[in-house]
Amino acid sequence: MTDTTADALREEYLARLDDAMRGLPHGVATDIRGGVVEELTGLDATETAARIARLGDPVAIAREAQDEVPASPNIVVAAPVSVAPAPRPSATSTRGFAIAAALTLGFGGFLVPVVGWFVGAVLVSISTLWKTWEKVVAIVVPFVFGALSLFLVQFMSFVEFSSSGSSSGSGTPPDDVVNNPLLPSFGIWHAVLLLGFLLIPASGLWLLWRLRGRTAR
Secondary structure, rough: OHHHHHHHHHHHHHHHHHOOOOOOHHHHHHHHHHHHHHHHOOOOOHHHHHHHHHHHHHHHHHHHHHHOOOOOOOOOOOOOOOOOOOOOOOOOHHHHHHHHHHHHHHHHHHOOHHHHHHHHHHHHHHOOOOOOHHHHHHHHHHHHHHHHHHHHHHHHHHHHHHHHHHHHHHOOOOOOOOOOOOOOOHHHHHHHHHHHHHHHHHHHHHHHHOOOOOOOO
């Protein structure tokens, strides 16, 4: 065989080797190819064919080299940590809402009778800046005391009217009924009723006092 044949065998083998080593790192593939070129340089066609036979299939060479290449460590890229903005407090947990609720409970009934007080009671009940017992005291106590006072005034007015009618029928002067020590003065019950209504604005002011130092939560 001629040198031309030897060159053709060498180039054909190197081409197959390059194709088999495409998946290898560049440095490893370069070293292997350089070693093979050194092995085949200076040989005639017969010696080249014999040396290629000893070197073996390029695919096997590439596979063996791949097994000897250390596995590259996996690079873990930490995902960026997004810091969520702090949630804004709800409207019912703010001091402004609580102040408006307390003022509506205390004085809303004077602006819009009955309805204004009920609106204030609802606002106070949904606010989160007061404890449950504070809400109960501010809403229930004035309501119960005012309702009881109104009932007592109406009841005593009815009793006095009935007593006055009986005394008139029997000829007893009406003045005796007014001075009857067994019946309290009509003015006292009106004072009790007034006290019951004064508890309503007092409850709103008490809630404002309890609100001191508290923040949205």
